[in-house]
Amino acid sequence: MNKPTNRFLALSGADVNHIPHWEHWSNPDAETYITGIDHYAKPLSARKKLLDFYPDINLPLPHNDDPIPRPDINLADKGIDNDKIAVRWGDSLTGTWQHGEALFINEEDVLKFSPIKQLDFTQYPVVENHNYSASDAELYKMFIKRFELLDVPVAAEYCADMSCFYNTAIMWPILTFGWENFLLNSEEKEFERIMDEFAQINRRVFNIFTELPTHFVLCHDDLCTTRGPVCSPRWMNKFLYPRYEEYCGMLHKANKKVFFIGDGCIDAVADNLVACGFDGLISEPYTDFKLLSKRYPHLVLAGEGDNRILSSNNKDAVYKMVESMTQTAENVPGYFYCIGNHIPWNIKPDIVKYYLDCCLKLGAK
Secondary structure (H helix, E strand, O other): OOOOOHHHHHHOOOOOOEOOEOOOEOOHHHHHHHHOOOOOOOHHHHHHHHHHHOHHHOOOOOOOOOOOOOOOHHHOOOOOOOOOOOOEEOOEEOOOOOOHHHHOOOHHHHHOOOHHHHOEOOOOOOOOOOEOOOOHHHHHHHHHHHOOOOOOOOOOOOOOOEEEEOOOOOHHHHHHHOHHHHHHHOOOOHHHHHHHHHHHHHHHHHHHHOOOOOOEEEEEOOOEEOOEEOOOHHHHHHHOHHHHHHHHHHHHHOOOEEEEEOOOOOHHHHHHHHHHOOOEEEOOOOOOHHHHHHHOOOOEEEOOEOHHHHHOOOHHHHHHHHHHHHHHHOOOOOEEEOEOOOEOOOOOHHHHHHHHHHHHHHOEO
């Protein structure tokens, strides 16, 4: 019988032998430095070697060892269309950070929009840009392919695979209309209809997710900046939390654990997210993870590590950070080492290695 991995145990809220990682990994040069294998020349070989050194880092494997192009850092100020801003990200570039602004010229355009009449979002910059006019069976096949579950009829007993959806609630209007259009119109009466229609789409999506062969589901919404929530408690009580509670309920009935991931400082919304039914919270180091670990020891938690400390190149500070993270894990079986604000390409490779070595040394339970 296969034994559960530390990742599976942590996701399940069970005691682990060693604290696993939930890293947002965007540093190919560190991979090359640590393994001695050029990430760009042999991406699969480099990743396999990295996993040999750090088995709990839990990074996905590339599909093959075909060489990949090296990013030209001189393109860091150009986007896909050469007229929109993008930046270096890992071994490529980011998107342009511009979403639906160009599609909606004025308030009338926003408030007359109907997600249900549109349904085909393949040409919209909304991350989950699928054609929702497809049948449930067609969408099921699309998600199965997307999550690489083609030959998985049911989730294996200790399978730690995860299905995820980026546009859980607030991301739909932010990405569809653009940030300013969303803020300018989110209090209008007609916006209630728009949010209800987005919820109709998501109700289908999460109903399909109840059938996917995974034990775990990740729901993403950026509710907060580093300073806290982007919307009022009243707005979130009306438009977000009832949907979260509904989706969590659907997935729990299918015996799946549901995790929330979002940027910024989620201190002000954490209690509400837990009340909605989320089994874990993944965020950034601006959040008070020490407080969360004491208040909710049953939660899965990740994101306490800070890349600003890695950027300092101060090994003493890095060690103290990992030591502090390990202390948080004493309260929470489902704790993950995680640099919540990412390990970007410009963190020095030797510091990344030192961070991983500290976790390897201190994470044994």
